Amino acid sequence: MAEANKILDLDFFREILSVDSTSGNEQPLLDLLRGKLVETSPAMTQSTDGKHWLLLQYGTPKVVFCTHIDTVPPYIPPTFLREDGTPCEPQEAAVVRGRGACDAKGQLLAMLTACRRLAAEGASGFGLLLLTGEETGSWGAKAFAKTGFRAPYLIIGEPTENKMVSASKGTKSYRLTFRGEAFHSGYPQYGRSAVDAFVDFHNALKETDFGTDPILGETTWNIGELRSDNPQNILSPELTCRLYFRTTFVSDQAVQDWMRDCHSRAGLSVEALGGDSPAEYLTLPGFESAPAAFGSDAPHLTNFTRKIICGPGSIRFAHRDDEHVLVRDLETAVEKDMELVRKLQHPEP
Secondary structure, rough: OOOOHHHHOOOHHHHOOOOOOOOOOOOHHHHHHHHHHHOOOOOEEEEEOOOEEOOOOOOOOOOEEEEEOOOOOOOOEEEEEEEEEEEEEHHHHOOOEEEOOOOOHHHHHHHHHHHHHHHHHOHHHHHHEOOOHHHHOOOHHHHHHHOOEEEEEEEEEOOEEOOEEEEEEEEEEEEEEEEOOOEEOOOHHHHHHHHHHHHHHHHHHHHHOOEEOOOOEEEEEEEEEOOOOOOOOEEOEEEEEEEEEEEEOOOHHHHHHHHHHHHHOOOOEEEEEEEEEOOOOOOOOOEEEEEEEEOHHHOOOOOEEEEEEEOOOOOOOOOOOOOOEEEEHHHHHHHHHHHHHHHHHHOOO
């Protein structure tokens, strides 16, 4: 393991994992990367808007690697472990735990390593794009899309178990406000509880069949930021929440139609907050592929003609307290990223 780890700079991995870059707090990590990468990557040029994105270029890129530097809360510091689970120094590690280990600072490490190794071989024509705000609305991707930069190929790093994503679900987000009429809870017949209105809506949504997509499967949804500040002895006059759908090719329009019809429900206000549509992505022969249910920056990066989503780690551990990545999967990702650049730059006839 120690010999294999020479492929990766795991001390650098510890350094970036040790910076809390929870969405909205990415600036310290962005500043660190700007300085660090200039010092250690003399073959590249750097551009940035100082807040949303950082682009490293090795020549004029035909292929651009991309990932995000923000993470979900809460921040969890890194731990480096041997195969038997005992703590160790980074270069002895088989497993790396901590916030961002796979989503997505592990992606950054693998892609940067691939870039440096390609540059050391004398290759050029590739780049690395680092973005902020992916977890809360793809703000970095949206900002970069407004630039004049263009390239044929984009490789986005997400935890896909090193499989290429053949297709991914879309997203649709809504803010809901249920209004009731406050009254003493001992006499509910004289008031109207916003909580009851929410429960009725929730039950109706659970009973709705949006169809099964042959590629992406079932439509899923989740409710967050659920709030009603009424005391326990007063009927709720207002309840607010966020509703987040993951849509399929079959359901994307049906979900929007269903939510539009909800405006007719008494006491319910619906605000559409946007999202993106399900999409198919580039896969290549000889590489394992599978559909994915999660979203990414890919739909918003309109600067690129063809897009690939692929990276080390598993989405089953992203956003969890036990988030981790295997060092051997990072190493596999480096080799795969280098192979992808070669194939995309010099496609077989």
